[in-house]
Amino acid sequence: MNVLFPWLFGAIMLILVSGIFLWPLIQSRTAKKNDHRGFLIPAPLFNEEFSSELSNDIALKPPKNQSLEAELPHHYGMDRMILMVRDPHWLFAYWELTATKNEQFTNNYGPEAWSATHPVLRVYDITDVDFNGKNAIGYTDIHVSENIDNWYIQVGEPDRTFCIDLGRMFSDGRFITLLRSNTVTTPRASLSDRLDEEWMWIEGLYRSIGRFQYGISSPMIVEEHALRKGVVPLGISSPGFSRKD
Amino acid sequence: MSKGYLCLVLHAHLPYVRHPEHADFLEEKWLYEAITETYIPLIKIFDQLIEEQVKFRITITLTPPLLSMFTDPLLQERYVQHLDKLIELIDKEEGRTYGSPFHETALMYKKSFHDARSIFCDRYNRNLVSAFKKFQDLGRLEIITCGATHGYLPLMMLCPEAVRGQVKTAIDLHTRLLGRPPAGIWLPECAYAPGIDEILKENGIKFFFTDSHGILYASHRPRFGIFAPIYCPSGVAAFGRDVESSKQVWSTQEGYPGDFEYREFYRDIGYDLDQGYIGPYIHPDGIRIHTGIKYYKITGKVDLSQKEPYNHWRADEKAAQHAGNFMFNRQHQVNHLAGLMDRPPIIVAPYDAELFGHWWYEGPKWLDYLIRKIAFDQDTIEMVTPSDYLQRFPCNQVATPCSSSWGNKGYHEVWLCGANDWIYRHLHMAAEMMTKLANQHHNAGGLHRRALNQAARELLLAQSSDWAFIMSTGTMVEYAVKRTKTHILNFLRLYSEINENRIDEGHLSYLENTNNIFPDIDYSWFAPGMDLPKAASF
Incomplete structure (x- = not known):
C-alpha cells in the first residue's frame, strides 16, 4: 500500500492538473491546498516528495500565506529547518518535515507515539558555544500546534546566537528532536561595549549625532505619501504608482 | 584647503x-x-x-x-x-x-x-x-x-x-x-x-x-x-x-521636497482630465495613470482640489535656497566635527x-x-x-x-514579514538547487549550458528585493507575487529538465527571449566554494 499510494495519487493529480491547466490562470486567490501540488506534476522530480507528504498533512489547515503561494510546491521532499533573523529581537523559522521522518519516529517510539506527543520548538541560546545538542547556555520551549510550518520567535536579545530544534514532546516532558536549524546571531541594537585602545572612540562625536531615526528610505516616501493623501503610491526605490480604490 | x-x-x-x-x-x-x-x-x-x-x-x-x-x-x-x-x-x-x-x-x-x-x-x-x-x-x-x-x-x-x-x-x-x-x-x-x-x-x-x-x-x-x-x-x-x-x-513631511512652492505629485492630468481627451495617453483599457504633466503646486496642507497653479520660477528659487541651506548645514557640521577629529x-x-x-x-x-x-x-x-x-x-x-x-525599523523586517515570508521557502530551495546544478555540470555545452544559464537568470529574477518590498507595502501586490512565482516556476521546470536530460528547447528559447537579462551569465558562478563564509554568521 505504501508503495502504491504515491503513484495512485500521482495519477489522480495528473487528471486534476490537466483540468486545472484549462482554466484561465485567475484562480490564484482561491486555490485550495492541493492545487499547488497539482501544478508540479509536469516536473516529476517532485512526484515522490509530495506524495510522501500526503499521508501526514492532507488533513492540515492551509497556512496563512497559502493563497499567495498557490501554484508553487509547498513541499520539496526534504527535511529542513531554516532559521532567519528579522531584527535584534525576533527570529523567523520555517520548516518541512517529510513523512519518512514521521515514520522513523513512529518506528522508534511506537505507533501511538505521534498522537501521544505534540510539536515543540526548542530555542537554544548558544552564544559563544560550539553547540553539540547538550551544551546550550539555556533554552526556551514554544509549544506549537500540529498545523503550522513557520513561526516568528521573540527572543528579545540582541547580539546572541541561537539555534532551534523542532521536536515532539511526550506528556512526561520527554523531548525528541526531529529537525535542527542553522545557527543565527541577532544584530546589536546599541553601541558595542568593546572599545579599541588604538582607536579610542570620540565621545563628543557620538553626542553630536544624538538620536537618529531608522528607515529613512523609499519605504518612508511611500508612507509619507499615504499619510498625506490617503493614497499609496507604489514605491520601490522607484516610480510607479497606483491609486488606492 | x-x-x-x-x-x-x-x-x-x-x-x-x-x-x-x-x-x-x-x-x-x-x-x-x-x-x-x-x-x-x-x-x-x-x-x-x-x-x-x-x-x-x-x-x-x-x-x-x-x-x-x-x-x-x-x-x-x-x-x-x-x-x-x-x-x-x-x-x-x-x-x-x-x-x-x-x-x-x-x-x-x-x-x-x-x-x-x-x-x-x-x-x-x-x-x-x-x-x-x-x-x-x-x-x-x-x-x-x-x-x-x-x-x-x-x-x-x-x-x-x-x-x-x-x-x-x-x-x-x-x-x-x-x-x-x-x-x-x-x-x-x-x-x-x-x-x-x-x-x-x-x-x-x-x-x-x-x-x-x-x-x-x-x-x-x-x-x-x-x-x-x-x-x-x-x-x-x-x-x-x-x-x-x-x-x-x-x-x-520635514524636508525640502514638501515645500509649498514645489510641484504637487498627485494632480496629474492623467487623472484630472476627461476620458475623451486623455484617453489616447493613458492605458488603452482606460486605466488612469500618471502622464507626468502636473500643473499644481503643493500649496499647503489642503485638499487636492484646493491646490493652486504651479509657478516654476518660484519653485526654482526655492530649489536654490534649499541648496544653499543644505550647503550651509554641511559647512556647519564639518566645522563642528573637524574640531573633534584628527x-x-x-x-x-x-x-x-x-x-x-x-x-x-x-x-x-x-x-x-x-x-x-x-x-x-x-x-x-x-x-x-x-x-x-x-x-x-x-x-x-x-x-x-x-x-x-x-x-x-532598521533591520530586515520590511523584507521578512507576514506579507512576504512565504517566498524564502522557495528562494532558499531554488538557490540550493542552482548550486547543486552548477556543481554537477562542469563545462556544460550547447543546449545544457543554455538551460543552466537560463536557470541562473530565473533564480536571480526571483530574488529581486523589489518583490518582497512591494508585497510588504500592500499595493500592486499581485504583480510582485506573480513575478516571484513565475520565475521560481520557470526555475523549477528548468531544474527538472536539466536533471532528467529532457530539455524542451522551444520553451527554453521562449524564456531566453522573455527574460533576457544577463546575456553573458555563466552558471558556474553559482558553484559551491570552500572559501565561502559559513551561513551561521548572518
Missing part, C-alpha cells in the same frame, strides 16, 4: 520590467517615467556642468537591471514611442492651456520633453549607459554596482553561493558596459550582514555602505562614528550614512536617484545648485567619492559592522 568631505551617493535602480508579451505593460512605464523625470534630467545637468567646467564628484549606483534595460533595444524603441506620445499630448496642452495660469507650465514641459528626445535619441543614440560612462571617464562620476537583481543579501546568506552569484553577475555586466570593474557596491536596500563583505572581497570590491547604525553599532566601537569608514576584518571598507543630511532631502570628516549622503525628479520634481535643480555653490561659494567642504577618500586615507580602524538595512 577643505576641512571635510561630502560624499553624495545616488542609487539608481528599477526592477527588471520588460514585457515583450504586451505592448502596453503598466509596470514598464516605471522605467519610461524615470527616464524622463530622473535619468535624463540628471544627465542634462551633468552635461551642462561639464560644458561650463564646473567641478563635481558624485557616486552613483547603476544597478544591473537598470543597465540592462538602458541597453535593451525593445525598451529603447518603446521609450521613444512613449516619449513621442507625450510630446503629442503636450502640443495639445499648449493650445488647451493658452491664456490660463497653466500655460507657462505647459511650455516648461514642452521644452523638457523635446530636450529629453534630443538627449535620448540624438546625443546618446538611445543608450543612456554611454552618457554615464562618459561622465565616469571624465572623472565626474564614480559608478558602482549593486546585487545583480537587487537581491536582499542578508536573507540569502543561508546559501552564500547565491550571494556570490548576485555579486559576480553584477560585476560582470558592469565591467562589460562601463569598461572597468566597479570599486564599490551599493548593497541592495543598504542591507548588510557579517560575511557578505568576504564575498565582496573575493570579487575585488573595495567598499560598500551601511545605514548609520550599521557603523555606529559596529564592534569594536568605531572611533570616528559615521564620519570615517571602517574596514571589515576582510579588508573591505564600510561607509556609514550621515544622520543629519538624510531627512532634509528624503522627507516630504582627520577631515566624511559626510555620506545617499539617496535614491528616483527621488530627484520623480518624487521631488525640483530635485535635479537642487542638485545642480548645490554642486555649483559647493564649487564656487565656499571652501569648507569638498565633494569626494569613497575611492577618493580611501586613496587619501588608506589607514582605517578595523571593526565588524552591525547587520542592518535602511528599511523601516
Whole structure:
C-alpha cells in the first residue's frame, strides 16, 4: 500500500492538473491546498516528495500565506529547518518535515507515539558555544500546534546566537528532536561595549549625532505619501504608482 | 584647503520590467517615467556642468537591471514611442492651456520633453549607459554596482553561493558596459550582514555602505562614528550614512521636497482630465495613470482640489535656497566635527536617484545648485567619492559592522514579514538547487549550458528585493507575487529538465527571449566554494 499510494495519487493529480491547466490562470486567490501540488506534476522530480507528504498533512489547515503561494510546491521532499533573523529581537523559522521522518519516529517510539506527543520548538541560546545538542547556555520551549510550518520567535536579545530544534514532546516532558536549524546571531541594537585602545572612540562625536531615526528610505516616501493623501503610491526605490480604490 | 568631505551617493535602480508579451505593460512605464523625470534630467545637468567646467564628484549606483534595460533595444524603441506620445499630448496642452495660469507650465514641459528626445535619441543614440560612462571617464562620476537583481543579501546568506552569484553577475555586466570593474557596491536596500563583505572581497570590491547604525553599532566601537569608514576584518571598507543630511532631502513631511512652492505629485492630468481627451495617453483599457504633466503646486496642507497653479520660477528659487541651506548645514557640521577629529570628516549622503525628479520634481535643480555653490561659494567642504577618500586615507580602524538595512525599523523586517515570508521557502530551495546544478555540470555545452544559464537568470529574477518590498507595502501586490512565482516556476521546470536530460528547447528559447537579462551569465558562478563564509554568521 505504501508503495502504491504515491503513484495512485500521482495519477489522480495528473487528471486534476490537466483540468486545472484549462482554466484561465485567475484562480490564484482561491486555490485550495492541493492545487499547488497539482501544478508540479509536469516536473516529476517532485512526484515522490509530495506524495510522501500526503499521508501526514492532507488533513492540515492551509497556512496563512497559502493563497499567495498557490501554484508553487509547498513541499520539496526534504527535511529542513531554516532559521532567519528579522531584527535584534525576533527570529523567523520555517520548516518541512517529510513523512519518512514521521515514520522513523513512529518506528522508534511506537505507533501511538505521534498522537501521544505534540510539536515543540526548542530555542537554544548558544552564544559563544560550539553547540553539540547538550551544551546550550539555556533554552526556551514554544509549544506549537500540529498545523503550522513557520513561526516568528521573540527572543528579545540582541547580539546572541541561537539555534532551534523542532521536536515532539511526550506528556512526561520527554523531548525528541526531529529537525535542527542553522545557527543565527541577532544584530546589536546599541553601541558595542568593546572599545579599541588604538582607536579610542570620540565621545563628543557620538553626542553630536544624538538620536537618529531608522528607515529613512523609499519605504518612508511611500508612507509619507499615504499619510498625506490617503493614497499609496507604489514605491520601490522607484516610480510607479497606483491609486488606492 | 577643505576641512571635510561630502560624499553624495545616488542609487539608481528599477526592477527588471520588460514585457515583450504586451505592448502596453503598466509596470514598464516605471522605467519610461524615470527616464524622463530622473535619468535624463540628471544627465542634462551633468552635461551642462561639464560644458561650463564646473567641478563635481558624485557616486552613483547603476544597478544591473537598470543597465540592462538602458541597453535593451525593445525598451529603447518603446521609450521613444512613449516619449513621442507625450510630446503629442503636450502640443495639445499648449493650445488647451493658452491664456490660463497653466500655460507657462505647459511650455516648461514642452521644452523638457523635446530636450529629453534630443538627449535620448540624438546625443546618446538611445543608450543612456554611454552618457554615464562618459561622465565616469571624465572623472565626474564614480559608478558602482549593486546585487545583480537587487537581491536582499542578508536573507540569502543561508546559501552564500547565491550571494556570490548576485555579486559576480553584477560585476560582470558592469565591467562589460562601463569598461572597468566597479570599486564599490551599493548593497541592495543598504542591507548588510557579517560575511557578505568576504564575498565582496573575493570579487575585488573595495567598499560598500551601511545605514548609520550599521557603523555606529559596529564592534569594536568605531572611533570616528559615521564620519570615517571602517574596514571589515576582510579588508573591505564600510561607509556609514550621515544622520543629519538624510531627512532634509528624503522627507516630504520635514524636508525640502514638501515645500509649498514645489510641484504637487498627485494632480496629474492623467487623472484630472476627461476620458475623451486623455484617453489616447493613458492605458488603452482606460486605466488612469500618471502622464507626468502636473500643473499644481503643493500649496499647503489642503485638499487636492484646493491646490493652486504651479509657478516654476518660484519653485526654482526655492530649489536654490534649499541648496544653499543644505550647503550651509554641511559647512556647519564639518566645522563642528573637524574640531573633534584628527582627520577631515566624511559626510555620506545617499539617496535614491528616483527621488530627484520623480518624487521631488525640483530635485535635479537642487542638485545642480548645490554642486555649483559647493564649487564656487565656499571652501569648507569638498565633494569626494569613497575611492577618493580611501586613496587619501588608506589607514582605517578595523571593526565588524552591525547587520542592518535602511528599511523601516532598521533591520530586515520590511523584507521578512507576514506579507512576504512565504517566498524564502522557495528562494532558499531554488538557490540550493542552482548550486547543486552548477556543481554537477562542469563545462556544460550547447543546449545544457543554455538551460543552466537560463536557470541562473530565473533564480536571480526571483530574488529581486523589489518583490518582497512591494508585497510588504500592500499595493500592486499581485504583480510582485506573480513575478516571484513565475520565475521560481520557470526555475523549477528548468531544474527538472536539466536533471532528467529532457530539455524542451522551444520553451527554453521562449524564456531566453522573455527574460533576457544577463546575456553573458555563466552558471558556474553559482558553484559551491570552500572559501565561502559559513551561513551561521548572518
